[in-house]
Amino acid sequence: MTTPPPQGNPFAQGQQQPYGQPQGQAPDPAQGGFPQAGQPGFPPPGAPVPPQQGRKLSFKTIKNIVIVLIIAGVAIGAYITSQDDANTAAVGDCMHRGSTDDNNPDLEVVDCGDARAQYKVLAKVEGNFSGLTAQTKCEAEAKDFQYSYTETNGSKSFLLCLKDK
Numbered sequence: 001m002t003t004p005p006p007q008g009n010p011f012a013q014g015q016q017q018p019y020g021q022p023q024g025q026a027p028d029p030a031q032g033g034f035p036q037a038g039q040p041g042f043p044p045p046g047a048p049v050p051p052q053q054g055r056k057l058s059f060k061t062i063k064n065i066v067i068v069l070i071i072a073g074v075a076i077g078a079y080i081t082s083q084d085d086a087n088t089a090a091v092g093d094c095m096h097r098g099s100t101d102d103n104n105p106d107l108e109v110v111d112c113g114d115a116r117a118q119y120k121v122l123a124k125v126e127g128n129f130s131g132l133t134a135q136t137k138c139e140a141e142a143k144d145f146q147y148s149y150t151e152t153n154g155s156k157s158f159l160l161c162l163k164d165k
Contacts, residue, residue: 085109086151086160094165095119107149112165119147123161128152134159 086107089095094117098106110117122142129137134148138161145161 086149087153087156087158089121089124089160091121091124093121095121095162105149107160117165119162120165121160122163123159125159125161126157127159128157129159137161 085095089107089109093109094112094114096108096110096114096116096118098108107119112120122145123138125137125141129148129150134150137159138145138148142161142163145163147162149160149162151158151160
């Protein structure tokens with residue numbers, strides 16, 4: 001039994017297909033050929049296009065994120081500065097009253113040498129006090145007090161006994 005001879009001389013010079021290119025198919029489109037449906041590397045007609053890998057943020061998206069962060073920072077800063085300093089006051093501190101509203105005097109701790117200093121803290125007592133009990137407690141804690149300020153805030157409730165500076 002004999003074997004048939006090979007179909008061409010691999011060492012012959014002439015028209016050869018590029019390395020890795022199957023015989024009988026059109027050349028690679030990157031090399032000037034035309035893609036055909038079903039050719040490896042090309043989806044068949046009507047096939048869904050795969051999504052792109054990695055998503056870049058557009059300038060507009062980044063700008064919107066920065067704007068939101070700035071607005072949030074301003075809002076938080078405004079909230080913090082609008083809060084009174086009564087809860088940070090200690091005995092001996094001087095305070096300024098920022099509002100004429102007796103229900104929310106907006107007390108602020110200031111330097112005792114500041115011209116805005118109006119009151120001096122004589123005593124600070126932790127706990128929940130109201131009206132008469134606040135007066136009684138300040139009389140026991142600071143004999144020459146003139147004003148009492150109470151703040152009820154859950155477990156952080158306290159009483160300040162104040163006098164004019």
